[in-house]
Amino acid sequence: ALICDSPNTGNLTQELNQLMPKDIGTANFSIPIKVTTETAGKVRLFSLSITAHPPAHAPTIVSLIPTQDMGILENTTLEMGIDCIDIYSNPLTYQWFRNGTSVPNCTTARYNFTTDYESSGKHTVKVVVDNGLANVSFQWNITVKNVNRGPSVASFYPPGDSTINENASLEFRVNGSDPDRDVLRYAWFVNGNERLGVSTNYMLFTTDYTSAGAYNIRVQVMDPGGLSTNKTWMLNVSNVNQAPKLDSYNPR
Secondary structure, eight states, X not given: OEEEOTTOOSOHHHHHHHHSOSOOTTOOOOOOOEEEOSSSSOOOOOSOOOOOOOOOOOOEEEEEESSSOEEEETTOEEEEXXXXXXXXXXXXXXXXXXXXXXXXXXXXXXXXXXXXXXXOEEEEEEEEEEOSSOEXXXXXXXXXXXXXXXXXXXXXXXXXXXXXXXXXXEEEEEEEEOTTOOOOEEEEEETTEEOTTOOSSEEEEEOOTTOOEEEEEEEEEEOTTXXXXXXXXXXXXXXXXXXXXXXXXXXX
16 A cells, blocks of 8 residues: 555655654644555554654854953953754753863853953863754853962061161061062162162161161062062161260370
8 A cells, every 4th residue: 555645655754754844843733644555455544653853953053142252351250151042942951161171060051251360361161052963062262361469578577666776787678479479579768768789688787886866668579560569667776875085185
């Protein structure tokens, strides 16, 4: 027996492929079937079940967040997302990748790209959307720009304001720290005047018998980006009484 729908003839599979619409969706469809035979007798159709499987197809991207490659600063967060549809309403799954490595437990249409102060450089973020038959993907290139952080004084000596006598000396010292591991520079000032030629993290303050008085000692710790911090001491130099000298006498 041949199963056909006039005026076409052929087998049932061929006829169904021709009669059923391309976008099947979830609707119900009626397909007329005419059965003919060339021999006497009866032909019975029973338990006829038709299962329609959509062809292999990928989800369709509707919108992206952001719509293009981005540049952001360290220690910030960029919200990212993708909106897709499936023409047959198949359920969609999502997987996000950061620099080629899948992000654990990130299986929704949204992803927060979070950075810290160690994140400067080039990065990629990719999302793959799958409907069980095929997938579609999109990748962003993200440039994370360095954020300069200022230095700090980790330790210093002397531990507080100091007093010394005339004709004595005292070494001032600081140990600077920079969270970006930048090479630090130092500048020393005495009563607001820079000590030229002293660019190390220590300064030797020397006195003579004319140095009695109060001094403001300051060191400035600077990074290459122009940020700085200061440490200040007050130094008192005490007068040292000297025995008188006899400049001349008479008679000799």
